[in-house]
Amino acid sequence: MTTPTDQDQPGQGRLVHAPADHPPVARAKVGVVLANLGTPDATDYWSMRRYLNEFLSDKRVVDYAAWKWQPLLQLVILTKRPFASGQAYRSIWNTERNESPLLTITRAQTQKMAETLHRQYGDNVVVDFCMRYGNPSTESVLKRLQAQGCEKILFFPLYPQYGSPTTATANDEAFRTLMKLKWQPAIRTVPAYFAHPRYIEALANSVEEGYEQAAGRPDILVASYHGVPERYLLEGDPYHCHCQKTTRLLKERLGMSDDEIVTAFQSQFGPEKWVGPATVDHVAELARQGKKHIAVISPAFSADCVETLEEIQQEIRDSFLAAGGETFTYIPCLNDRDDHIDALAAVAGNELGGWV
Structure with missing residues (x-):
């Protein structure tokens, strides 16, 4: 089969050795897809x-x-x-654009990522984003990239810590799309980057900035991760361990003692026992212990969303204040911060080896 690399001009063009009536084929490129959870x-x-x-x-x-x-x-x-x-x-909707903050932020991350990778690799790399649930769907984006000539695609779930309900299901959906294609692009998936030095550095920078802007230094930093049933840990899902290591590396980078930072887990539902402690309960316990000022960061979320903007800043904040806490400081997700984009680009660069 004649490949797109045989064409005589960039973009959509005629293949050198193809008959005159052969349909146009795009110049071969590499696609990078940032994949997030989704939005209604x-x-x-x-x-x-x-x-x-x-x-x-x-x-x-x-x-x-x-x-x-x-x-x-x-x-x-x-x-x-x-x-x-x-x-x-x-309560958190972006009314100006009539979309969720997650969609707004993921689009901004994609634009900055595209600019960063363009400076490194030129027009040979195309960056796009998809959602596991809702729109733009994984299938529509992978097909769009293939139509643009992407014979190789790096699929990048935006979850620093690997979890089967997050990273794995995002990859599953990409693989399901490949099953429907006559001509499959080569595909790589990005591994968990929970310990990547640039990711830890970006987290630390955000904490340092948050502490500088806070009204006084917080008594303790709560690293709140999305929870999973304890059964997942026992069945081999490494998510809980990845979260614990991220907190440890962040603590070491910030030079904090063990009593200045704690790991907790939010968003629990259903009758099963989940990994803990539960953030909503633990912040209340911290208040009862005399911690009057706490800061909360969400290292597992690459972009602010309903779990951070509504659950943390409303439900969890209210739990702390109702138990006697006085000052609650929320440190935003890394979102489209330049140091976050640089970290994501470094992770992607490792996985693009041999392709660009």
Whole structure:
């Protein structure tokens, strides 16, 4: 088969040895896809229900048997939860662009990443982003990149710590798309980067800046990660261990003592025992112990979203203040900070070896 590298001009062009009626083929490029969790298209009941149904029907997220889980999900959870989730999203919604902050931030990250990689590799690399749930879908973005000539694609889940309900399901969706293609691009997936020096440095920089801007130095820094059932840890998922190591490396970089930083886990639901301590309960306990000023950072989230802007800054903050805490400082996610983009570009550069 004649390949796009045989064409006689850049962009969409004629292949040198192809017949005159051969369809145009794009010049061969390498694609980089930043993959994040997802977002509803709107905050109304049906938009939220579609999004939650896709999310909570994923066997990587809830791995109960379908005969047991789906009746509960469809008849009970999806009857009530879209109202509460819609209210949470409305409290943080980007009304100017009519989209969730996660979508706004991921787009900004992609634009900066494209600029950074263009400076390094020129027009040979194309950067785009997708969502595991909602839009833009993984399938639509991978097909779009292939149409642009991307014969090789680096798929980059934006989760520093590997987790089967996050990294693995993002990769699963990319692989499912490949199963539908007649001509599959070569694909690589980016491994967890929870200990990458530039990622730790960016986290540390954000903490130092947050402490400088705070009204007095916080008594303790709470590193709040998204939780997972304890069963996942026992079954071999390394997420909990990755989180603990990120906190340790951050502590060492900041020169903090053991009593100046703690790891906790948020967003627990369901009857199972989850890894802990639970952030919402632990911040209240810290207040009862006399910690009047705490700071909270979310190292597992690459972009601020409903779990940080609503859960941490509202629910978890209220829990701390109700228990006697006085000052609550939230340190934003790394979002599109330049040092974060540099870290992501360094991680991507390691995986692009031999391709560019």
